[in-house]
Amino acid sequence: MAIDDPHPSAPPPALEAVGLSKHYGSSASRFDALSDVSLSIRAGECVAIVGKSGSGKSTLMHLLAVLDEPSEGEVRIHGTDARSLSARALNRLRNREFGFVFQQFFLNAQQSVLDNVTLPLTIAGLRRGARRARALEVLGTLDLAEKASAKAVTLSGGQKQRTVIARALAGNPSVIFADEPTGNLDSATGAIVEDLLFTLNREKGITLVIVTHDDELAARCDRQVVLRDGRIVSDSAAPVLEGVAR
Amino acid sequence: MKAVDLARTAVANTFRSKLRTTLTVLALFVGAFTLTITTALGAGVSSYITTQVNSFAAEDVLLVQATTDLTAAAEDDGPAEWDPETSTSSNSQAGGAPLAGAQAEPLTDDDLDTIAAIDGISGIDPVRSVSTDWVSTDSSAKFEFSVNPQSAVTVADLETGAQLDHSASDFEVMLPNDYLEALEFDSADDAVGSEVTIGMTDITGATHEVTAEVVGVSRSSLFASGAGANNALVTELASLRTAGIEGADENSVIAIAYLESELSDAQIEQVTADLSDAGFSAQTIEDQLGIVTTVIAGITGVLNAFAIVALIAAAFGIVNTLLMSVQERTREIGLMKAMGMGSSRIFALFSLEAVTIGVIGSLIGVGAAMLVGSGLSTALAAGPLADLEGLSLFLFEPASLIGVVLLISAIAFVSGALPASRAARQRPIESLRYE
Ligand SMILES: Nc1ncnc2c1ncn2[C@@H]1O[C@H](COP(=O)(O)OP(=O)(O)OP(=O)(O)O)[C@@H](O)[C@H]1O
Ligand SMILES: [Mg+2]
Numbered sequence: 001m002a003i004d005d006p007h008p009s010a011p012p013p014a015l016e017a018v019g020l021s022k023h024y025g026s027s028a029s030r031f032d033a034l035s036d037v038s039l040s041i042r043a044g045e046c047v048a049i050v051g052k053s054g055s056g057k058s059t060l061m062h063l064l065a066v067l068d069e070p071s072e073g074e075v076r077i078h079g080t081d082a083r084s085l086s087a088r089a090l091n092r093l094r095n096r097e098f099g100f101v102f103q104q105f106f107l108n109a110q111q112s113v114l115d116n117v118t119l120p121l122t123i124a125g126l127r128r129g130a131r132r133a134r135a136l137e138v139l140g141t142l143d144l145a146e147k148a149s150a151k152a153v154t155l156s157g158g159q160k161q162r163t164v165i166a167r168a169l170a171g172n173p174s175v176i177f178a179d180e181p182t183g184n185l186d187s188a189t190g191a192i193v194e195d196l197l198f199t200l201n202r203e204k205g206i207t208l209v210i211v212t213h214d215d216e217l218a219a220r221c222d223r224q225v226v227l228r229d230g231r232i233v234s235d236s237a238a239p240v241l242e243g244v245a246r
Numbered sequence: 247m248k249a250v251d252l253a254r255t256a257v258a259n260t261f262r263s264k265l266r267t268t269l270t271v272l273a274l275f276v277g278a279f280t281l282t283i284t285t286a287l288g289a290g291v292s293s294y295i296t297t298q299v300n301s302f303a304a305e306d307v308l309l310v311q312a313t314t315d316l317t318a319a320a321e322d323d324g325p326a327e328w329d330p331e332t333s334t335s336s337n338s339q340a341g342g343a344p345l346a347g348a349q350a351e352p353l354t355d356d357d358l359d360t361i362a363a364i365d366g367i368s369g370i371d372p373v374r375s376v377s378t379d380w381v382s383t384d385s386s387a388k389f390e391f392s393v394n395p396q397s398a399v400t401v402a403d404l405e406t407g408a409q410l411d412h413s414a415s416d417f418e419v420m421l422p423n424d425y426l427e428a429l430e431f432d433s434a435d436d437a438v439g440s441e442v443t444i445g446m447t448d449i450t451g452a453t454h455e456v457t458a459e460v461v462g463v464s465r466s467s468l469f470a471s472g473a474g475a476n477n478a479l480v481t482e483l484a485s486l487r488t489a490g491i492e493g494a495d496e497n498s499v500i501a502i503a504y505l506e507s508e509l510s511d512a513q514i515e516q517v518t519a520d521l522s523d524a525g526f527s528a529q530t531i532e533d534q535l536g537i538v539t540t541v542i543a544g545i546t547g548v549l550n551a552f553a554i555v556a557l558i559a560a561a562f563g564i565v566n567t568l569l570m571s572v573q574e575r576t577r578e579i580g581l582m583k584a585m586g587m588g589s590s591r592i593f594a595l596f597s598l599e600a601v602t603i604g605v606i607g608s609l610i611g612v613g614a615a616m617l618v619g620s621g622l623s624t625a626l627a628a629g630p631l632a633d634l635e636g637l638s639l640f641l642f643e644p645a646s647l648i649g650v651v652l653l654i655s656a657i658a659f660v661s662g663a664l665p666a667s668r669a670a671r672q673r674p675i676e677s678l679r680y681e
Contacts, residue, residue, distance in 0.1 A: 062675050067675045068673075087588065088588065091586035092586060094586040095585055100584055100585070102581075102678060104577075106580075106581045119585060122255075123585050123586055123591075124586070125248045
């Protein structure tokens with residue numbers, strides 16, 4: 001638990017990065033993808049991580065989602081240092097608490113939409129019937145019910161992205177990590193997907209961590225964290241938080 | 247992920263790349279087919295030999311003959327001079343079978359006493375030579391007929407009826423089934439209980455007839471040829487042959503020594519050693535047939551070695567198939583790991599895919615081998631091998647079929663271990679970045 005918690009009585013932040021750095025390569029050709037990044041995200045917050053291509057947005061998101069290990073610093077989940085968790089506990093955390101929308105779709109092309117959406121539930125060990133029911137429910141809310149048995153390869157781009165979101169939602173996560181969720185879509189479809197994510201944030205209190213270089217999308221979020229060359233150059237929420245702390 | 251889902255996913259994944267899977271399965275198929283068919287061939291032939299050997303009632307019996315002094319014979323120049331005191335006319339004992347052929351000295355009464363006195367031997371019977379001319383029934387013509395002198399220790403491979411009763415005083419014969427038609431019996435059952443007449447010529451040239459009851463009908467067998475006669479009939483035929491002339495009874499070359507019951511192998515060895523010290527060689531019937539079984543085992547072994555070579559080639563096929571699969575599915579593996587699937591589960595998934603390929607290949611191979619083997623068995627039994635009754639050339643034993651499937655699945659599992667552990671070791675984020 002951080003000693004310098006700004007709200008001693010409040011619950012610890014859902015996600016917290018403390019002095020995160022990520023280097024690639026050995027000392028001679030070392031490349032710092034991320035340098036000394038600190039950030040804390042409350043449950044229910046909607047955070048946009050913005051910056052130019054190569055600024056380290058995806059790297060930061062992967063570290064926050066415990067998909068990768070930092071070179072320095074630590075990631076805390078509800079106040080617990082991720083390094084103190086066992087591999088099993090980390091798997092459980094990612095399976096139950098996190099939903100992912102990656103920069104690419106990562107759908108299994110030859111499998112049905114339903115099978116793609118049930119994947120996290122299958123990994124969780126849910127029974128077949130329960131998996132189906134839950135996946136159909138989520139597909140229904142995303143207007144994809146009639147595509148449930150279609151092969152993923154036959155879907156349009158927007159349908160694919162909605163399928164990916166359905167997969168992220170299937171496990172009822174408390175945090176959704178979305179890397180360029182609208183990057184592959186035309187603006188109309190992109191808007192639909194955006195609306196969907198913000199609705200989830202508003203209505204279900206799901207924490208959103210959205211990586212984007214789209215300023216409009218970023219503007220719709222509660223908070224914008226701007227990265228440049230692996231460092232945070234501005235964090236719209238920081239002054240407020242610091243203001244409270246002082 | 248639950249075990250059922252793991253298995254279901256593994257099976258589904260196996261069929262995703264149909265051509266590749268088919269080719270790998272084909273390689274395993276060849277191995278499984280060869281292994282099954284050679285094992286069945288070995289089992290079929292050995293089982294046939296074993297039944298044949300068992301028909302000799304080999305237990306508790308030693309075949310004893312005087313030790314032939316090969317070294318002495320070699321030192322002599324040419325054949326030994328005839329000496330009326332020691333030499334006997336060389337009349338090989340009747341009855342084919344591998345047991346007779348030895349050119350040993352006949353056993354004297356003293357020899358028989360010596361043998362009987364050895365610890366562990368409860369009795370000794372010289373194998374009597376009987377010669378018969380023909381057999382007939384009331385309605386049939388006369389047919390050439392010979393009695394197997396070893397029928398005293400033989401348990402016939404019965405088609406119907408009962409074994410010979412050697413303690414009975416009535417004359418009993420065991421009739422080979424190829425006599426049924428000639429003797430105008432409608433069936434084997436018809437023959438049992440009926441009387442046959444056996445004709446013979448004694449040493450003076452006079453002919454005799456003896457009637458005996460058919461107690462059983464035997465299948466013809468590799469080692470026990472000819473008809474069987476019980477002790478009473480053999481004794482009668484032997485004494486008729488000498489025509490009452492004193493000393494005309496020929497001494498036997500081979501005697502059957504009965505062992506005391508329940509001797510251990512070590513004790514039997516001791517008896518054999520004692521016999522050897524006394525100048526006799528003794529063999530169990532298994533000893534005599536050992537060479538046959540060794541040859542069969544050798545042939546089966548060589549054939550199986552070919553099958554194993556095929557399987558090793560197939561194993562590399564599996565490694566290759568799965569490595570390509572892991573490569574192709576890098577992102578999928580990364581995704582599953584990102585979504586919280588543990589490394590051990592990933593390993594299990596890919597191993598199961600390997601095992602699925604193994605099980606499919608081996609099941610098809612075993613099935614095809616059974617079809618082909620049974621077909622060949624039937625065809626050969628009807629044609630070239632018709633004389634070897636009771637021989638099913640390919641014997642498919644459930645245990646060895648299961649063994650083949652298990653072995654191949656195990657080979658598949660081992661081959662899958664490398665690709666599976668490579669998949670399990672992948673870091674999720676690197677897999678997801680993979681282009
Ligand atoms: N495995 C790696 N090895 C070496 N360098 C890497 C590796 N992964 C990322 N990088 C580098 O780290 C930097 C940050 O990468 P990152 O993917 O976080 O960028 P990004 O901000 O998400 O960019 P984009 O908007 O194009 O997705 C890049 O310069 C990239 O080349
Ligand atoms: Mg990126």
